[in-house]
Amino acid sequence: MIKGFREFLTKNSVLALAIGFIMGAATGKVVSSLVADIIMPLISRALPGGEWRAWKYVLSTTVGPDGKPLVNAISYGNFFGNVVDFIVIAFVVYMITKALIKEAPPAPSKTCPRCLESIAPKATKCKFCTADVTA
Numbered sequence: 001m002i003k004g005f006r007e008f009l010t011k012n013s014v015l016a017l018a019i020g021f022i023m024g025a026a027t028g029k030v031v032s033s034l035v036a037d038i039i040m041p042l043i044s045r046a047l048p049g050g051e052w053r054a055w056k057y058v059l060s061t062t063v064g065p066d067g068k069p070l071v072n073a074i075s076y077g078n079f080f081g082n083v084v085d086f087i088v089i090a091f092v093v094y095m096i097t098k099a100l101i102k103e104a105p106p107a108p109s110k111t112c113p114r115c116l117e118s119i120a121p122k123a124t125k126c127k128f129c130t131a132d133v134t135a
Contacts, residue, residue, distance in 0.1 A: 031096070035088050043084060053081040 009015050044052065055077030064070045109118040114131040126133055 027093075027096070031089055031092050034092060035085060039088050039092075040085070043088070051077075053077045055080075 054075075056073040056075045058071060058073045060072045062070045062072075108121050110121050110123075110133070111117070112119055112126040112129060112131060112133055115126060115129040117126065117128040119126055119128075119133065123133055125131070
């Protein structure tokens with residue numbers, strides 16, 4: 001049973017997936033802190049009104065049974081704040097990914113002179129149009 005479980009873990013890359021998930025969660029905390037503690041205060045200074053996340057459009061105000069006012073409002077400031085958070089977080093994740101993950105170079109190939117399709121460099125016949133290809 002343990003052997004089967006070990007094979008399951010290694011064959012299906014479950015362990016790699018778990019490590020990736022844990023690293024993603026840790027990276028998410030760092031990126032969220034970067035956005036909330038460093039980037040968003042700078043963005044808040046550029047936006048008018050200071051407390052722009054608290055902006056809302058009041059639809060109605062009533063008095064509840066306990067005598068406290070009940071406000072029915074659309075909190076568009078909170079929505080815009082979440083949109084800005086998403087854009088900034090997505091940009092930071094993009095920049096981190098771009099810096100850490102390099103694209104693999106394209107596989108070497110040559111072009112068929114007849115149909116202009118990309119073929120393997122050692123090919124002597126095009127697999128698309130069957131034309132003979134010379135080096």
